[in-house]
């Protein structure tokens with residue numbers, strides 16, 4: 674592998690579809706999470722204020738699901754880790770997913786714009802800690818010791834996603850933007866492709882089971898299961914450097 678002028682920065686946006694074949698549910702598919710529970714009951718600051726037990730129960734169940742020993746990164750996560758290792762330029766993965774499958778696969782340049790299921794935040798002292806247990810209104814903060822202020826370190830509807838400034842700066846200078854396994858329903862992530870197009874010359878490619886809401890905004894679409902399509906696309910990209 675050699676440094677070359679082809680080593681433009683690459684930004685990859687991922688959504689729930691990339692983790693589906695690892696055994697984690699998507700949100701808006703027929704068997705998705707929002708088919709069984711309402712967003713406004715479990716994924717807003719208002720829901721947490723009104724019924725914290727219900728919100729904790731929802732995230733406790735998802736956390737237990739994620740820490741189940743059968744849940745592992747799949748071939749799509751592994752291909753993106755390979756891309757970060759082998760591409761001579763910068764590779765940034767921006768994920769909407771709160772699972773930890775990208776880091777388990779080996780990606781290090783990674784932004785969890787919607788937060789992380791395996792972290793907890795104290796709303797009193799703002800401490801953020803690794804968290805793989807159940808949480809309740811009686812859970813004490815490991816830093817300040819106060820009870821009643823612990824919440825999942827995730828971004829709810831109505832809250833600002835993390836690291837937006839860094840994400841937009843990187844989008845504006847990338848040479849390739851890949852969007853993988855996301856329905857394109859939730860902003861600001863759904864608007865990233867327009868930010869890339871507005872900035873200039875990057876190629877934009879969507880990889881999804883089927884064309885997403887914003888499919889026509891992309892230069893190219895590659896449709897099929899992420900575990901098959903992502904390794905193929907990564908192979909093609911890495912051929913540029915061979």
Ligand code: APR
Nearest residue numbers: 688689690693699700701769854855856859881882898899
């Ligand atoms: N391979 C590729 N794509 C897949 C696969 C698969 N095996 N299975 C499903 N998909 C696609 C679906 O066709 C769908 O377009 O993944 C997409 C998942 O879309 P959503 O369920 O809407 O998930 P996502 O786009 O990540 O949701 C965005 O919404 O509720 C919030 O905070 C939550 O981060 C999430 C955000």
